[in-house]
Amino acid sequence: MTISSTRPGRARPVGLTASAAAVVLLASACGSTGSGASAAPKDFSYLSVVENTAVKTTLTTLSQGACTTQNTALPLKVDTVPQTGLDQKLQLLAGQGALPVQFAAGNAPALTNQLFKSGKVANLEDELTKLGVYDQLQPAAVSTIQALYEGKLAVLPYEYNIEGIFFNKKLFAEHGLSTPKTWDELVATAGKLQDAGVQPFAASGQQGWPLTRLISGYLYRSLGPNAMEHIANGTAKLTDPEYVAAAAKVADLGKKGFFGQGVGSIDYDTAMNQFLNGKAGMFYMGSWALSNIADAKQNTVGTENVGFMPFPAVAGGKGSIDQYPSNVGLPIALNSKSFDKKTGEWVKCIAQNYGSTALKDQGTISGFKVNTPVPDKNAVTKQVRETIDASKQNVLWFEALFSTKATTVSQSNAASLVTGSTSPEKFMQLVQDAQAGQ
Structure with missing residues (x-):
């Protein structure tokens, strides 16, 4: 991801003023009964950050290839926001009941954890288990996500990184x-x-x-x-x-x-x-x-x-x-209110194909299994992949467990x-x- 984070993951900074405003917005978000995203979605909407081109490029490739059927039923639609404005945008949308089908998680895990507790973020362990593709996640990526999100699989690992x-x-x-x-x-x-x-x-x-x-x-x-x-x-x-x-x-x-x-x-x-x-x-x-x-x-x-x-x-x-x-980069959460059958079919296709597509086309490593063998682009990529496979115990980063303000x-x-x-x-x-x- 060009920036990352956080993503971030390469976590990226937000201004103090925006952070203060976010507290107010989040309070309204968690108390909102907005119905904007409750109806069956008309498209597979994805809110990304301007700085990240890797994920949306891979999703576009899937929409035109392995996931064409899913895309016909529920067309991929990508919107972007600068990373510095992501948290504020998510909280505003949550307060309006208008979160997209999937979206880049907030800069600090604390935001996604609060949205999860308020019922606005899907429990992906449950959803992927129902779809029969939970085993398509790399165990190390699952462990990292759970460490970040209070034991919950609250996001998908479109990236999995070591540092x-x-x-x-x-x-x-x-x-x-x-x-x-x-x-x-x-x-x-x-x-x-x-x-x-x-x-x-x-x-x-x-x-x-x-x-x-x-x-x-x-x-x-x-x-x-x-x-x-x-x-x-x-x-x-x-x-x-x-x-x-x-x-x-x-x-x-x-x-x-x-x-x-x-x-x-x-x-x-x-x-x-x-x-x-x-x-x-x-x-x-x-x-x-x-x-x-x-x-x-x-x-x-x-x-x-x-x-x-x-x-x-x-x-x-x-x-x-x-x-x-x-870290899992700037991971992707899914709106619990719009997780219907068509969304599930998209997510199932992603789980089965994203890992291979991202590695083949962009040389990026995700938290999904690589089901189609892909030769390493170069020696350093091979070294990093082998390091990830052999890793026994990973740690987080400085701000991983901090509040948004402390981050x-x-x-x-x-x-x-x-x-x-x-x-x-x-x-x-x-x-x-x-x-x-x-």
Whole structure:
């Protein structure tokens, strides 16, 4: 997904004003008795985000191929909204009883969880079981969804991603660098790249989340796989010394200049281009970037020169290097009120065909099984797929269990953390206060 999240998943930031308005809208949404979406749908409406082209492209391909019959009965109709306005749009539609048949889930799981509790989001474990296609989901993707959505299968995994650090193998070879296994080695590698005139990391400070994921990465390695769960359940605070220490480690990367100039104004696409054009040696990102890497027009360094490594170990830490952060991108929820027979036929076709189509056409990995064998486009895609298959325990990301407000505060202040205008202590205090005030 070009942005992602969250999607996000690559979660994307929304403004504080929008977040505050969202609280009011959600209250009306959960109390609404609107009937706009209760009638049988006239089309297979899908609300996506402008930044995501992968999912709608795959659905369009299915509508013209494997799911032609379903599309004839219930035509696919795609609408988009900028990701920064997604939460507000969903809550407005929910309050009007006008949610589309399927829609990109909110930037924070908290929104979808509340819509699920209010009966507006379909229980997909029940629906897919009735359709006989529950087994078409990858168990790892189901586990990740349940961890995000309070044990419920509230969304479909149109993407399934693990996260780590992509690196430029050619640059590493030219400067005699080996793949770092520990945090100290990673910092040393970044320093050598910088000394050689190469920007060590590409990152989007404008999005914020590519930076905060470095914080959670350090926390999972230092404190173990339950580090962020302890914040969510209140047994620990972000202001505790060991949590502030993680923010300080990431802030230090910025202090050393490892993110280059003007990181706060760098958007997602620019950061991606910096890496794919050979201007940065490393890029923390999710496996959704494989579609960009496979695109020769975007990737001028060549797929053969892109490697992938896990977030490094922290000396004396309780976490393991093979515990990969995972997400389901910006997943898709379905309106419970419009989940009729025709919708069910569409969903059944998607479950059986989406995995193969997305991998074949775009090189993207979903949480659906690949029923038609597809050769890997390149070595790094093969490596990531094998890593996913072998993964035994995955973790989430920094904001995964935060409220919408805390997610916004975290991502909107990430750039100031690495540029030094906000101290690690202040950054963690701001996010902790936002989380406590949910």
